[in-house]
Amino acid sequence: MSTIAENGGAATQHMVRAEQIVKRFGSLTILNGIDLSVKHGQVVVIIGPSGSGKTTLLRCINHLEKIDSGRIYVDGELVGYRLVKGHMVESSEGDIARMRAKIGFVFQRFNLFPHLTVLENIIEAPVHVLGQSKAEATEYATALLDKVGLTEKVHVYPHKLSGGQQQRVAIARTLAMKPKLMLFDEATSALDPELVGEVLKVMRQLAEEGMTMIVVTHEMAFAREIADHVIFMDKAVIVEQGPPEQIFNQAQNERTRDFLGMIHEG
């Protein structure tokens, strides 16, 4: 593993550092010069209206989306690109895959593998990507299932599970890779209201254990509770950021206040 690249010691302080990220879809600018830094063990919550670019930002961090300019470092490594004579050249498939293996990504729609059981979902990547033995992976998977409270669902297929259960399996699947960073993309948005709590509980537990997390969410109460740092995005830029008390109680920007007002009403 090549750590601490050309950007020097400062990177070690930060799990994620993004500089001036620009992302366009055709003529539409989704991210317009985003700067972001996330320290080790920090929980950063990104809020903002739909279409503000927060999901895209998350997807850029593990290179599910290519960026048009700017740089993203995760754990000191440039994500998705390497510098060749000052130019950004897309990394090889293997390098990108190795990078992604260190970053957990939890999807809004869970994206469990429907043809595999809960256990098989969880051990798939540890066995086939990390090269763990099946026994080793199964042991860890069992511990993770215990952690997310789904021990009895080991051999069940995903479609037999409720949305909340599926999302908890998805989190366990991600944790099985022992990631250094977890990205949550509206992890509870697709759930029935009564199922949201069980997923948030798992996320809260992870945060308490010191996992570095970037969470995109519409759950404001939850954001206020677990966030070390809150970022408000709107129209492709970061409008305002700061500690949760500051953003939720004394937002400086009118757009932030408007957004939070709407959320509370709704």
Added chain:
Amino acid sequence: MSRQRPASLSILLMGSCIILSLLLTAYNNSNSTSSAAIANPAMPTVTAPKDLLTLGTLTVGSDTTYPPQEFIDTATGQATGFDIDLITAIAQRMGLKATIVPAGFDTIIDSLNAKRFDVVISAVAISDERKQKADFVPYFNAGASLLVQKGNPKHIDSTRDLCGLNVGVQKGTVEQDYLTTADKACRAQHKAAINLTILQNQTDVVQLLATGRVAATYQDSPITDYYLQQNAGRFDVGGSVVNAVPEGIAIRKGDTAMFNAVQTAFNQLQADGTYRKLFKKWGITSGELPLNRSQGATGVFRWDIFWQFLFSPFFLRAAWTTLWISVVAQFLGIVIGLFLALMRMSRFPFLNWPARAYIWFFRGSPLLVQVLVLFDGLPRIPQALALDPRLWQAFVLGPITVVLIAFSLNEGAYMAEIIRAGITSVDVGQMEAAKSLGMRYALAMRRIILPQAARVIVPPLGNEFNNMLKTTSIASVIGLLELTNTAQIFGSPTFTTFELLLVATLYYLLLTTLWSYVQAWIEKRLDPNRTSKLDLQKKGWTQRMLGFGSADTRGAGTLVSGH
């Protein structure tokens, strides 16, 4: 009264004399004109065709210079011979009188087609060339001989020397049967089998020899001579003229009424022994057609043939050939199709354009043409390019190789589109989830995407394989002994192709039906909503079978297909 007695006696005598003389006359007449009255000059038993040149007469063309089959009796000036007797007897069965019209052999079929005769009997060996001009009712076997490479390098002097060699023969000929018999003899003596290539046209058979694909071809001796003469210095005759091939009574093409009448009459003569007696009468010791060879065209369905072949090793072997060729070609087609589909979906033009071109070509041209191009076209390339003759053989592919290559290349094009549709149907989130877990494209494809795509791919794949089982019949054109070709080959010499095609159809139905069960089983296994074994153990049978009383409101039962 007493005078009356002699009178009545004389009347009786006279009457007797008259009847006797009439009988004698009839006998003599028939004897002198046709010599056919060996059996009873029976009542017509076959309906005569209406469309005759002369009412009540069967006008027969014959080159009467070919004893003992047809020649002019110098004593009477009348046409006579085995053939003449036979056609006269056939005419009698139709209630007609036969009139022989002498004609030159080389133009005899043309004259038939120009309606100068109703039929031709003139020791006309049945060849494909002639079959194109007329229909034939076989009635006699003529000689056959082997055509080999110049100088006879393999020292082939009879069919006994053919063990372990590649041999070409025309489909439906008796030579083919003789080769089958010779092949059995080889096996019985624990020698290598004869590797037969059986083709529709004699021309193609000789082409096999020309391209070196076979060591010998076996056909009517006139044909052997013909090719020997046509390809001067290229071929030789292997051994002497042996065995026999059929000669036929020629009938204008499409004159079904006449064909059926002649065939039926001939069958009757064969069955009642008249035919055999003619051989004795003319001192001919060989060339007699076996009884079962010419019975099919009477319109009677030959159940005996049907049953005889239904469970015969020929058809079991053919079904096996059909099956394994289908399986191998389909498998290779899936592999080719998978790579094409992935290429086609690539964002790189250098990958997706070749795939598009491939699919365009193979889906846009007939499989039959692709097969023929590989089989007949490919061996001509080195000759056309004047390459070293030692390289020629490399361009000559055997029928199985040709079929497997053509079928799998063709199937690949279809499978590519089916697989592409299957992959496209899988939610993009699946690939993203796999990638975000650190999987590379190939691993994600193999472990995550394709198993899910399979569910969408299997139903159309099932159709493809069902089609493949039947498409193998195309292989018959290059002589592969799959089901259709087997039916044709065993059916055509005995005119029971229909019976045997029915047998082949039953085998096709058996194979496709079995496949439909296999397909259903695969589909069931790929169903993501299938109940796991563990669930099954916990559930009662009503829940299992009908999905009733499921405790889990989300998952419902097995019959509820998801989302």
